[in-house]
Amino acid sequence: MNSGIPLQYFLILATVMFFTGVYGFLTRRNLITILMSVELILNSVNINFMAFNRFLYPNKLEGMFFSLFIIAVAASEAAVAIAIIINIYRRFTTINVEDVNEMKF
Amino acid sequence: MINFSYTIWILLLPFLMFLLLGLAGHKLKAKLSGLLGTFGLGIITFLSYLTAYKYFFTSEKIDGAFQKITALNFTWLQFTDKLHIDMGVLLDPISVMMLIVVTTVSFMVHIYSLGYMKGEKGFERFYSFLSLFSFSMLGLVLATNIFQMYIFWELVGVSSFLLIGFYYQKPSAVRASKKAFIVTRFADLGFLIGILILSFNTKTFDFISLTNPSGAAISQGSSIGFLGLSVMTWSMIFVFLGGAGKSAMFPFHIWLPDAMEGPTPVSALIHAATMVVAGVYLVARMFPIYAISAPVALDVVAYVGAFTSLFAAVIACTQTDIKRVLAYSTMSQIGYMMLALGVAKYGGETGLGYMASMFHLFTHAMFKALLFLGAGAIIHSVHSNYMTDMGGLRKYLPITHITFLIACLTISGIPPFSGFFSKDEILAAAFQSNKFLFAVEYAVAGITAFYMFRIYFSIFWGKDTQYQHTPHEAPATMTIPLIILAIGAAVSGFIPFNKLVTSDGKILETGINLVIAIPSVLIGLLGIGIAYIMYRRESTIPDKLAAMFKYSYKWAYNKFYIDELYLFVTKKIIFRYIAVPVAWFDRHVVDATMNTIASVTQGVSFRIRGFQSGQLQKYAFVFITGAIMLAVLFIYLWK
Numbered sequence: 219m220n221s222g223i224p225l226q227y228f229l230i231l232a233t234v235m236f237f238t239g240v241y242g243f244l245t246r247r248n249l250i251t252i253l254m255s256v257e258l259i260l261n262s263v264n265i266n267f268m269a270f271n272r273f274l275y276p277n278k279l280e281g282m283f284f285s286l287f288i289i290a291v292a293a294s295e296a297a298v299a300i301a302i303i304i305n306i307y308r309r310f311t312t313i314n315v316e317d318v319n320e321m322k323f
Numbered sequence: 324m325i326n327f328s329y330t331i332w333i334l335l336l337p338f339l340m341f342l343l344l345g346l347a348g349h350k351l352k353a354k355l356s357g358l359l360g361t362f363g364l365g366i367i368t369f370l371s372y373l374t375a376y377k378y379f380f381t382s383e384k385i386d387g388a389f390q391k392i393t394a395l396n397f398t399w400l401q402f403t404d405k406l407h408i409d410m411g412v413l414l415d416p417i418s419v420m421m422l423i424v425v426t427t428v429s430f431m432v433h434i435y436s437l438g439y440m441k442g443e444k445g446f447e448r449f450y451s452f453l454s455l456f457s458f459s460m461l462g463l464v465l466a467t468n469i470f471q472m473y474i475f476w477e478l479v480g481v482s483s484f485l486l487i488g489f490y491y492q493k494p495s496a497v498r499a500s501k502k503a504f505i506v507t508r509f510a511d512l513g514f515l516i517g518i519l520i521l522s523f524n525t526k527t528f529d530f531i532s533l534t535n536p537s538g539a540a541i542s543q544g545s546s547i548g549f550l551g552l553s554v555m556t557w558s559m560i561f562v563f564l565g566g567a568g569k570s571a572m573f574p575f576h577i578w579l580p581d582a583m584e585g586p587t588p589v590s591a592l593i594h595a596a597t598m599v600v601a602g603v604y605l606v607a608r609m610f611p612i613y614a615i616s617a618p619v620a621l622d623v624v625a626y627v628g629a630f631t632s633l634f635a636a637v638i639a640c641t642q643t644d645i646k647r648v649l650a651y652s653t654m655s656q657i658g659y660m661m662l663a664l665g666v667a668k669y670g671g672e673t674g675l676g677y678m679a680s681m682f683h684l685f686t687h688a689m690f691k692a693l694l695f696l697g698a699g700a701i702i703h704s705v706h707s708n709y710m711t712d713m714g715g716l717r718k719y720l721p722i723t724h725i726t727f728l729i730a731c732l733t734i735s736g737i738p739p740f741s742g743f744f745s746k747d748e749i750l751a752a753a754f755q756s757n758k759f760l761f762a763v764e765y766a767v768a769g770i771t772a773f774y775m776f777r778i779y780f781s782i783f784w785g786k787d788t789q790y791q792h793t794p795h796e797a798p799a800t801m802t803i804p805l806i807i808l809a810i811g812a813a814v815s816g817f818i819p820f821n822k823l824v825t826s827d828g829k830i831l832e833t834g835i836n837l838v839i840a841i842p843s844v845l846i847g848l849l850g851i852g853i854a855y856i857m858y859r860r861e862s863t864i865p866d867k868l869a870a871m872f873k874y875s876y877k878w879a880y881n882k883f884y885i886d887e888l889y890l891f892v893t894k895k896i897i898f899r900y901i902a903v904p905v906a907w908f909d910r911h912v913v914d915a916t917m918n919t920i921a922s923v924t925q926g927v928s929f930r931i932r933g934f935q936s937g938q939l940q941k942y943a944f945v946f947i948t949g950a951i952m953l954a955v956l957f958i959y960l961w962k
Contacts, residue, residue, distance in 0.1 A: 240947060243943060244943060244944055244947070245940075315938075315939050315940060316938065318937075319936065319937030319938055319939075320937060321935075321937050322936050322937030
């Protein structure tokens with residue numbers, strides 16, 4: 219069991235994915251891309267959950283259930299977010315996030 | 324025991340009428356709402372007469388004395404077991420008598436107003452206010468306890484305010500209504516304090532237990548003293564302050580002449596016959612307490628009454644606005660009633676003044692309402708309040724002339740009209756107890772006759788004024804009340820008041836006292852004679868006299884500058900030394916604190932509002948930076 223890929227590899231992968239997501243979230247101007255970045259962040263967390271579950275508590279299943287929940291929530295979140303984005307497009311005829319800035323003082 | 328529970332309708336009907344006319348009046352035709360109001364009051368008048376008949380002629384007497392009957396009583400506000408405020412209907416000789424006075428005069432005024440107020444804007448509003456007034460006045464009269472009386476007392480004040488300010492587009496009317504309200508309200512503060520002191524010491528509001536001459540309430544409290552007077556005396560003096568405010572006694576009299584800005588029927592109803600005698604009624608209501616445990620307060624009543632009657636009579640001789648003359652005359656006559664109460668004692672022969680006061684209240688209501696309504700008819704046809712614009716009107720207004728003459732003879736105390744009888748009783752009562760007060764009242768009787776016939780001669784005789792429009796007699800709706808009241812004023816002197824309304828409810832033996840009656844008639848005739856010489860024809864005597872007594876005339880003409888004194892005290896002293904500093908403190912300390920808080924908040928938020936840019940990613944950046952900083956903090960600095 220303990221032969222194979224060590225824990226650090228999983229964590230490094232998850233970290234890279236996480237910060238890629240954060241970077242994309244902060245720099246991309248397209249709302250769809252921002253949404254994709256959010257999905258990246260969520261999935262990196264999933265990897266962490268799975269890895270820790272596998273390596274620290276091999277006889278328990280909490281981490282796996284958590285990941286399943288996150289996947290379900292992420293799916294519905296994507297549906298809602300895309301609905302919002304479509305509405306934003308109808309309203310502003312753009313999905314550039316810099317042009318959608320009416321909510322201010 | 325006769326059932327009097329229907330008397331609740333005497334209170335409910337005018338209130339319902341007020342609601343109906345006040346809420347739905349503008350949807351009805353003006354004439355219909357007037358007729359409705361009059362009809363409603365007709366029913367109440369009928370009920371009142373029925374009550375009076377049943378009370379005086381069929382109710383049981385104990386030891387030959389009329390009993391106080393609580394027709395109805397229920398707890399209105401229950402605070403604790405002992406402290407509760409009741410509402411109810413109390414019948415005793417004076418309240419039943421006041422029922423007759425109020426409903427009769429009010430009914431006459433309702434009919435009269437159908438003609439007088441015809442075509443006025445707000446006709447139905449006028450009638451709804453009249454109903455409100457009737458309701459509150461009847462509630463005051465029938466109150467079973469002093470707190471109920473106080474509540475209705477204030478309601479009467481409000482309806483008086485509303486009716487004086489009926490022509491609310493006229494600045495003088497607005498000023499007058501404000502003045503009346505503030506002055507009486509100020510006096511009512513005294514009334515409230517009096518009630519509180521009284522009830523604190525006697526532990527009751529109820530009139531029957533308060534005024535039971537052998538009851539516990541009267542004997543309590545008289546032992547406790549303050550500044551040399553017993554607590555009961557103090558409370559009675561304070562209660563009298565309230566009465567003095569409503570009854571326009573000196574020094575609270577300043578509102579009454581100005582109140583004449585209201586429509587004339589209102590002056591007749593409120594400011595002559597009913598509301599202004601509420602003070603007299605109040606003192607009469609509390610009379611056993613005054614007489615038994617607060618004789619000093621009763622002396623105050625007597626002297627204030629006597630002074631006011633003289634003071635007002637002198638001013639009345641110089642005024643030229645007929646309604647104002649009548650207003651001062653009212654003050655003078657109420658002074659008479661107060662004086663009569665003040666010289667009376669409880670029970671038996673010495674209670675003559677009490678009966679005389681109530682008698683005079685009754686006859687005064689009749690003849691003064693008649694005088695005002697007559698004045699209204701004159702003003703209606705001449706379109707002026709000033710007697711300088713009038714003269715020789717007897718040819719044009721025959722009915723008004725005759726009824727006005729009857730009223731003038733009545734107030735001057737000429738037999739066989741009613742004023743003679745009631746004034747005679749008052750003078751007799753004063754003669755019995757205090758010769759000085761008697762002398763004052765005797766002089767006032769002469770002055771009264773003089774100023775009444777002064778206006779009578781100047782209006783109906785005197786110079787033949789040329790009128791732009793020929794004056795015409797008033798319509799029947801106005802003359803019929805005049806005729807009815809004239810009959811009332813003429814014959815009400817024959818009502819046996821000594822058998823009906825006395826201080827202890829028992830029969831009081833009285834008769835015409837020739838030693839007093841003959842001189843009082845003579846001085847009345849003398850006053851009429853002087854007025855005849857001076858005003859029967861156009862003459863220069865009045866002007867010469869005025870020039871001769873230049874300064875005293877000027878003082879009296881300007882009402883002895885009491886109004887100016889009030890203005891001086893309020894404006895120069897109270898406003899400058901109290902109101903202005905308080906306003907400064909309010910503006911510069913209280914308001915300033917709040918304003919500083921507000922402006923600091925505003926300034927700060929103005930500076931930081933740029934953070935809310937609407938840029939989603941800026942927010943996300945700040946959020947993530949913050950999250951990372953927190954993470955670093957927890958990892959490295961959290962021990």
